[in-house]
Amino acid sequence: MILTLLSHQWKSFWRGRNAARSLVTQIFMGLVIAYLLASMLFLGLATGHILQKIFPGQDTVRIFCGLVLYYFFIDIILRFAMQELPVLTIVPYLGQNIRRRQMVGFLNIRSLFHFLNLMPLLFFVPFACTDMVEHSGKLAAAAFITALIFIILFNNFLILYIKRRTLINAWWLVGFAVAVIGFILLDFFHIISLRSWSSNLFMAILAKPILVIIPVVLGLAAWFNNYKFLLTNLYLDEGAQSEKEKSSRDYSWLQQLGLTGELIALEIKLMLRNKRPKYLLRFSLLFMFYGFIFYNKKYLSDPSMYLVFFFPALFLTGIFIINYGQFLFAWHSSYFDGLMASNVSIPAFIRSKFMLYNAISTTIFIITSFYGLITWKILIIQTAGFLYNIGINSVISIYLATYSYKAIDLTRNATFNYQGIGTVQWVYALVILIIPYAIYFPLAKFVSPWAACAAISGLGLISLLMQSYWVEVLTREFRKRKYLMLAGFREK
Amino acid sequence: MITITNIIKSYNGNTVVNVPQLEVATGEIVGLVGNNGAGKTTLVRLILDLIRADKGEALSKEKNVATSEDWKNYTAAYLDEGFLINYLTPEEYFYFVGKLHKLSRVDVDEFLQRFEAFFDGSILNSGKYIRDLSKGNQFKVGIAACLLQKPELLILDEPFANLDPSSQMRLIRMLKELPAQSRMTVFISSHDLNHVTDVCHRILLMEKGRIIKDIDTTADTLQELEMYFEV
Numbered sequence: 001m002i003l004t005l006l007s008h009q010w011k012s013f014w015r016g017r018n019a020a021r022s023l024v025t026q027i028f029m030g031l032v033i034a035y036l037l038a039s040m041l042f043l044g045l046a047t048g049h050i051l052q053k054i055f056p057g058q059d060t061v062r063i064f065c066g067l068v069l070y071y072f073f074i075d076i077i078l079r080f081a082m083q084e085l086p087v088l089t090i091v092p093y094l095g096q097n098i099r100r101r102q103m104v105g106f107l108n109i110r111s112l113f114h115f116l117n118l119m120p121l122l123f124f125v126p127f128a129c130t131d132m133v134e135h136s137g138k139l140a141a142a143a144f145i146t147a148l149i150f151i152i153l154f155n156n157f158l159i160l161y162i163k164r165r166t167l168i169n170a171w172w173l174v175g176f177a178v179a180v181i182g183f184i185l186l187d188f189f190h191i192i193s194l195r196s197w198s199s200n201l202f203m204a205i206l207a208k209p210i211l212v213i214i215p216v217v218l219g220l221a222a223w224f225n226n227y228k229f230l231l232t233n234l235y236l237d238e239g240a241q242s243e244k245e246k247s248s249r250d251y252s253w254l255q256q257l258g259l260t261g262e263l264i265a266l267e268i269k270l271m272l273r274n275k276r277p278k279y280l281l282r283f284s285l286l287f288m289f290y291g292f293i294f295y296n297k298k299y300l301s302d303p304s305m306y307l308v309f310f311f312p313a314l315f316l317t318g319i320f321i322i323n324y325g326q327f328l329f330a331w332h333s334s335y336f337d338g339l340m341a342s343n344v345s346i347p348a349f350i351r352s353k354f355m356l357y358n359a360i361s362t363t364i365f366i367i368t369s370f371y372g373l374i375t376w377k378i379l380i381i382q383t384a385g386f387l388y389n390i391g392i393n394s395v396i397s398i399y400l401a402t403y404s405y406k407a408i409d410l411t412r413n414a415t416f417n418y419q420g421i422g423t424v425q426w427v428y429a430l431v432i433l434i435i436p437y438a439i440y441f442p443l444a445k446f447v448s449p450w451a452a453c454a455a456i457s458g459l460g461l462i463s464l465l466m467q468s469y470w471v472e473v474l475t476r477e478f479r480k481r482k483y484l485m486l487a488g489f490r491e492k
Numbered sequence: 493m494i495t496i497t498n499i500i501k502s503y504n505g506n507t508v509v510n511v512p513q514l515e516v517a518t519g520e521i522v523g524l525v526g527n528n529g530a531g532k533t534t535l536v537r538l539i540l541d542l543i544r545a546d547k548g549e550a551l552s553k554e555k556n557v558a559t560s561e562d563w564k565n566y567t568a569a570y571l572d573e574g575f576l577i578n579y580l581t582p583e584e585y586f587y588f589v590g591k592l593h594k595l596s597r598v599d600v601d602e603f604l605q606r607f608e609a610f611f612d613g614s615i616l617n618s619g620k621y622i623r624d625l626s627k628g629n630q631f632k633v634g635i636a637a638c639l640l641q642k643p644e645l646l647i648l649d650e651p652f653a654n655l656d657p658s659s660q661m662r663l664i665r666m667l668k669e670l671p672a673q674s675r676m677t678v679f680i681s682s683h684d685l686n687h688v689t690d691v692c693h694r695i696l697l698m699e700k701g702r703i704i705k706d707i708d709t710t711a712d713t714l715q716e717l718e719m720y721f722e723v
Contacts (some may be wrong), residue, residue, distance in 0.1 A: 248583045248623050262591045264579065273579040273621065341540045343564045343592040343641070410579065411623075461556030483544040490574070 001098060005106045007115075015271070029468050033115070040119055044126035061135045064127060069198030071120060072151055077180060079116055079159040081279070081286055085167075098188040104230045108223065111160055117152050124148055136206045143209035144202065150212075150219030157222035159228060188292060263344070263352035264359070270331060274410035277324070277331060287362070291371045293318055295378055306449040309378070310440045310456075313385035314433065316368045318393055319359045325397035326404070326428050328353060333489035340486060347475045350398060354467055357394040361386065384453040385436075387460030391430050392398045395463060395470045400428050401475070402481045405488025493518045493677045494539060498548035501534055501701075509534045510701045511548075516679070518644075521671055523692030523709075523716065530683040530698040531650055533571065537657060539679070540569055540647065545548035565593075568643035570634035570651075578623035582615050582633050585622060589637045600640065607636050610662050628654045635663065639670070646678045652687050660687065667691045671704065685721070689714045 051060040084239045093103060125145060132141040165172040186192045251268065254261035271277045296311040300304045315322070324331075332339055340350075367388040372379035436456060443452035463470070496514040500507060509531040516522055524532045537543045537548050541557040550565050552563040569575065589666055590600040604616065615629055615710055624634060631654045645659055664687060670676055682688040687696050689695065697705035698721065705720075707713055 039534075070668055198620070244622075248581045248587075250587070262588060266580075268577060270582070307710050335569065335574055335577050337542055337576070339536075340542060341564070341567070341569050341575070342589070345561050345564070380657060464643050485541075 002106045002109060003201065005102075006091065006110065009110060037115075037118070037122060037331060038123040043387070045130075045356065047123075047130040048476030050345040053473050060134055060291070060384045062203060064131070064204035065206070066195040066199035066203055068124065068196050071123070072155060073183070073194060075120065076156055076159060077115060077286065079282055080163065081153060081175070083111075083114060083116065083156075083159055083163070085160065085163055089202075094185075100231060105226055106393060107204065107230060108157070108227060111156060112153075114156075116311065117156060120152055132206070139209050142208040143205050143212040143329050147205055147212050147215040147320070150215040153219035154222045156224040157219075161226045162235070163194065164229065167354070169402060184289065184292065184330060186415055204334055235389050257355070258280045259344070259348050260352045260355050264356050267352070270410070271324075272332055274408055276408065280323045284323050284364075287319050291378075295371055295374050296376075297374075300375055306381075309381050309449075310385065310437065310444070311453070312431075313378070313381040314388065314436055315385075316371075317361060317365050317382055317386040318389035318432070320356055320364060321389055321393050321397050322432055325357075325394075326406055328398060328401035328404075329485060330401070330404050330408045330489065331410070336486060340482065346478055346482075347471055350471050350474050350478060353398055353445065354394060354471065356398070358390050361390045361394075380450070382452055384440075384456040384460070387457045387464065388436050389460070391463035392436070395474070397428070398474050399472075399477060400431070402478050402485070405481075407489045407491060493520070493553065494679075495551040495554070496539075496548070497551075498539060498637075499535075499545050499550060500547040501531075501538060501543065501545055503650055508524060510653075511535065511703055512591070512657075514696075514703065515587075516677060518670060518677055519675040520694055521667070521678040521692045522665060522680070524621050524686040524698060525683070525685065525688060525695060526677065526681075528700035529700075532698055534701075536571060536647055536679065536681060540567070541570075541591055554643040563645070563701070566644040567625070567647065568638035568641040568645070569647040570631075571640050571649040573627075573630055573632055573646075576622050576630060577635075579621050581621055582618070582625070585633060586637060586640060589640055593641050595640070603640055604636070610636070610659060610666075611658075628656060631655060636698065639666070642674070644674075645675065645677045649681050650683065652684045664691055674710045685714060685717050691719065 047064065048060055055063055055331065085327055125148070128141045128144050128148075131146060161174055162190050166176070182194075183194075187194050199243060201214075205214075249269070251265045254265045257264070271281050291312055294309065299309075303469075329336070368382060369379060370380065437460070440452045443455055494514070494516040495498075496511050498513075499509060499510040499511050505531050508529075524535070526532050534543065538545055539552070539557065541550075541563075544558065549558065551557070552567065555562055557563050572686070577588070580588065583628065586600050586604060587597055589699060590597070590603075595603075604611075615625070615632060618625070622630060627634065631651070635648065635651060652665060655663060667678060667680075668691060671678055680688065680692065693709055695705070695707045695709055695713060695717065697707070699719070
């Protein structure tokens with residue numbers, strides 16, 4: 001029975017609208033996925049040599065073991081952002097003669113078909129099969145791989161459980177976020193060491209393969225927990241979403257801004273109430289932690305790194321413009337007809353987009369200023385990135401958005417959803433990140449990073465002061481392509 | 493109110509709208525009839541500046557709709573669900589539309605009281621987003637939002653199609669009463685010959701993009717139209 005259900009899934013994947021969209025996109029996606037998998041595999045094969053190069057004379061297996069839990073920690077965060085609950089898929093079966101236990105079993109197995117479940121195997125198994133076998137023997141390596149598999153299961157089912165819980169009660173989300181951030185901070189300030197936990201655990205498993213029982217029990221427990229929860233809540237997580245009373249909300253602080261405020265309030269609701277933008281928003285928030293990769297003591301003391309730091313600064317402060325802006329008008333595609341026939345003038349519409357960018361980017365800038373606690377230098381680079389983003393990238397983003405004619409279905413899942421992506425989106429990413437870097441880099445290299453920051457900030461500020469002029473220009477551009485957008489968005 | 497001159501729109505060589513001359517006076521209620529593909533919706537979209545005419549122009553109060561945005565102040569339209577912001581609750585949508593026409597919440601609430609019977613208790617405070625409403629109820633939201641704007645020009649596409657019989661009757665009554673009170677100009681396209689001849693003063697019959705008949709409604713109009721559509 002479960003096999004039949006799985007075969008239906010296979011069909012739905014290939015016959016879905018998204019899949020049939022265009023052969024070129026499909027081939028491209030296939031290549032991207034193949035590339036990702038191949039580079040994982042390659043990295044996995046090369047790990048031994050790389051570790052030997054970086055830590056000559058040290059025990060590579062021990063260092064390797066220290067990395068494993070880090071990987072799985074990041075894996076948890078990624079899963080939370082990317083893994084979808086395979087829920088809707090069972091609706092057509094609920095009325096059929098299929099036992100609930102089979103249905104739950106199907107849901108659990110279905111959830112395993114995810115590239116996040118494959119990645120760690122590609123990455124870790126080659127090392128286990130080579131260096132580890134040499135180091136501690138075949139049995140130990142087998143135990144290590146078994147441990148990996150069960151930790152994957154553990155993560156998979158733990159996250160599914162937590163996500164289902166958060167659907168019913170939002171406090172679970174808060175709890176999860178606090179736990180993750182707490183963990184990151186504790187590890188970052190060396191209060192705990194995930195690395196030594198990791199190497200202790202896996203070295204112990206290598207020494208005494210029988211200890212593999214620990215991850216096995218954990219994995220099975222997570223599976224069982226999820227199974228039991230689903231069995232009693234098979235309808236509930238579907239119901240929790242649709243039966244919850246939707247209440248009207250008004251943001252009275254925005255009302256003072258008049259029409260612009262009203263349009264921003266609309267935009268906020270758009271982001272909070274629809275699957276795809278909500279996912280982007282969550283992703284953007286997650287990316288705020290991206291700075292931890294770059295801004296650490298080792299890099300900060302290296303002057304040549306200041307050539308590179310501008311990149312994370314630009315990215316962090318512009319994350320909203322970069323992500324949300326690529327579909328700036330397309331987000332409204334389902335009611336663009338109505339919007340264009342309503343009493344919203346085009347300049348007011350464009351002005352509201354600028355206000356939205358200014359407001360959200362400023363908020364992100366203030367939040368990410370906590371990186372300034374590490375050193376004030378980061379604050380300066382981020383200020384430059386911030387000013388450039390709200391001054392110039394905002395204009396570029398709105399301009400390029402007028403060339404995007406593909407409709408977006410707000411309610412569709414977001415992971416690997418390439419609906420609405422066209423040439424414009426690729427150009428967009430390039431222009432927004434590369435132009436400022438092309439200005440920054442030569443100045444930073446041949447004069448000084450601070451001169452480069454000053455120049456970038458200056459450009460951003462000047463453009464920011466010209467915003468009302470930009471509104472005029474962009475209104476003209478918008479008018480030129482308004483009918484193309486309307487026609488494109490009508491085509492679902 | 494509306495003047496159309498020499499307007500032509502074609503897609504891939506097929507002319508979908510070709511109207512050399514059309515005049516709609518203030519206060520008129522005009523019905524647009526014709527089979528699928530006759531160009532009704534396209535004509536309406538041209539008037540709302542949602543598509544660009546290949547040739548000619550549509551004027552609203554003597555101003556070209558494609559170059560001036562003044563018409564937005566006094567025009568309300570509901571063509572399909574593409575006019576509703578589907579992730580808002582009906583109330584939020586009404587307040588939003590009200591705000592665009594400088595109506596306070598109190599004004600909006602007061603206005604909506606008149607729609608209690610029309611809404612039949614399934615729209616306000618329903619705890620649903622517009623996207624979760626049935627098609628008929630979405631239509632009611634769209635129509636109410638139009639009337640809320642107290643428009644001088646009201647444009648509706650197939651307003652009777654998705655409504656239940658009682659709501660159709662109520663809508664007909666509203667469409668008859670409102671223009672009389674406020675000299676509202678109404679433009680309706682419909683397949684329902686009964687209703688459209690009942691409500692409209694004037695009927696435009698479209699075929700392959702052209703207006704082939706322009707009739708002032710009399711007792712015989714319904715029969716005349718039925719003759720035309722007879723297969």
